[in-house]
Amino acid sequence: MIFEPRTIKGVTFRNRVLRSSVGGRMAAYDGTVTDVWSNFEQTFADGGVGGIISTTFSTNRRRQTPFEYPSLSEQRFVPPLKRHVAEIRARGCPYIIQIGDPGAATQLSLFGEDADALSSSSGFEFLYGYANRRVAMSAREIRTVIEEFRVAAGRAREAGADGIEITAEKGYLIHQFLNPGLNRRQDEWGGTDEGRFRLLEEIVTRVREGVGDDFLLGIRLAARDFNYLPYANFILRFPWTFPLRHHLFGNDLPTTLGFGARLKQLGVDVLHVVTGTGFPGPKGNPGAFPLREIKLFFNATRHLSRKAAARATLLNLVPERIALPLLSIGWREQAGVSLEEAEAFRRQVGLPVITNGGYQSRSDIDRGLSTCDFVSMARALIATPDLISRYRDGAGQPEEACTFCNRCCARSATSPLGCYEPERFGGDFDRMVQQILAYNTPVRVPPPQIAPAGAAEAASR
Template identity: 30%
Template sequence: MRNTRVASAVGLHVSILFEPVTLSTNNGGFTLRNRAVVAPMCQYSVDAEDGVPTDWHLSHLGALAAGGFGLVIAEASAVNPAGRISPRDTGLWNEDQQEAWSRIVDLVHANGAAAGLQLAHAGAKASTWPMLPDFGDGSVPLADGGWTTVSASVTDIFGYAENRELSAEEIDGIVQDWADAARRADSAGFDMIQIHAAHGYLLHQFLSPLVNRRTDEYGGSYENRTRLVKEVVAAVREVWPAEKVLGIRFSGTDWVDDGWTLRETVQLSRELREMGVITFDLSSSGIGPYRGPRTGPGYQTPLAAAVKEGLEGTDAFVTAVGGVTTGVQAEHILATGQADGVAIARAALVNPHWAAVAASELEVPRMENPRAQQLWRGRW
């Protein structure tokens, strides 16, 4: 790692994490003020159950932007009502939702960060109780406002309520929903969208043979299991402006040999880079019991490193996520070339000003600290 004291004495950039970075869009590039990204985090805070983000989302995401992050990615937001993880999820399938998001985007921008949104469909993991202390576990019964979920194939691997297999026609409809949501995200002012293909949700359910048992053109071979993701990317790319950033989040592996593998993730990442995907975020798991390494510091960083290596020679921006909690740790990941950026989730819940603290930890000069001016006099 660079010696930050020497670097600062000779006037060099003191930190890779806090150097601005230009992502390679088709139109001269899109610049982030630094490489610290807020990972998407469901807030389960839509009391009205209509998918419209609330004042909670405004204050939460606004604070993260004020806290100095370069890119704030808002939570998994459903492309249609059946795609919500819980009835209290946000969505982007109508005008009201678009308007509410637009207000949030304006605040994130005013506080100096780029605004991203994760677009999602939960498939067979939809219609569950929100992950909040006052709610139960498992599926919401139909009588309590739940709904019948859909997937690549009928599956009981999640232990949730009965689900059903999507027809080819319904799949076409979902691809269209993704494109419509992307168009709305553009109108709302988002700079970036991240397609959620991780954590055992719908796109991952198609990728993984642990769920996908189809015998049509969406199941079986690698080519068939990846077809839906590619259709979604192609449809979104058509409507999402070339000067904005298109990203994807993968579960890099199911951590079992007969599941979705890291080798396949690397191959698909290369193919999607060709199709115009710019950012790749590497999480893992979500189908079946967790069988990976201990979820300690940087536990998924090797997945990002493998994809970054596989994408070498392209101008992709690969982020590591999972157990990144300090500025020094993040700087180490970047300085050793394992990723191009870091995505922070739980540490940002604990401290929305995580990026400002990390900048201080890395001895970024006080006047260059990315936090909002109003926070300038804060001291550690």
């Protein structure tokens, strides 16, 4: 099953494992893609995945996701992107461009900017974003957002992508409208399920008009919001919304299945089903809570606002032995963390579904594919970019497998993208640095040879 090609909307994926969005600081500061970015994407194309979904390309000029992530907010970004997308596709790997707007979840900026606070409703949130408070968008600002998505989608097509994915999850702007714990508007953009869905509906409608009926269009959607995770954040999210279940849980599965059915009517071709709200989060990135790396991020952004300074100070003050167990509540490794929800979408909505979250072993991938059309993976592929080629050649899970420590996620906004888990390299710090640098260079460097676990100790005896 895993190596069976599958065609959707005229795009043939050579197998059923997709590289899920992986963002790193690889574009130029203004959002132009670079040779480094292209080389990184080509590594996965050569590693045997069936297709690649890009990191989030920002649709808004001010709200990058974050610095040195690519953008489609201006026409000038198209020519270099076109050249690089052709290089990736030449490796036989379809390329889907994800577009999104982080809204008030914007992680960093040159200076604190008003645009980075814009959201569905006003409110306070401790962990995500850096603005002191979220600020409700005006109807006019909402119209601008819709237009920006339409234009960015058209640019993705012009750049030669095989399709687009709109991110409506992760606690980003569209999700800030969908999620009843965050959207407290009483106008046409909130109040009811239809009201909260309206922004996504209008974006999908306008994007479809813009790219045409023959272009692959996917939506990345949270099937359940799990607003009570991470715990620290849900307690500090003000004002609390009523009924309390909206605050605690956000959207439930029946509600999002309704969204899925509507998306099908609107002409969406594929659904990428995930769970949770916010990045990184225990449902989106099942595994360990990366305390030290989050501290690094908080310290690196503390100059941006009073909230950013306060959260950094707090985390620096509380001893790790107290902070770690508290902040780790709800974080645990789980293969196919959203599989149950993805299956429900496959069954009830009937669109092709991509399942995501915590996959690595061949048997877990097979389990995901027994009910869904595709499995998408990020962290396990950062650890082993040619994992799928290895599976094709009959190999089992590599010894240097991903440990789901989540250090890569928490570092993605401050450091070069790569695996920061020394354990995987048998404690060999140099090889870890080599792999990180091999990901962040404009020319292909052979990946460092990783010795079997225990080899380092054996060599020193």
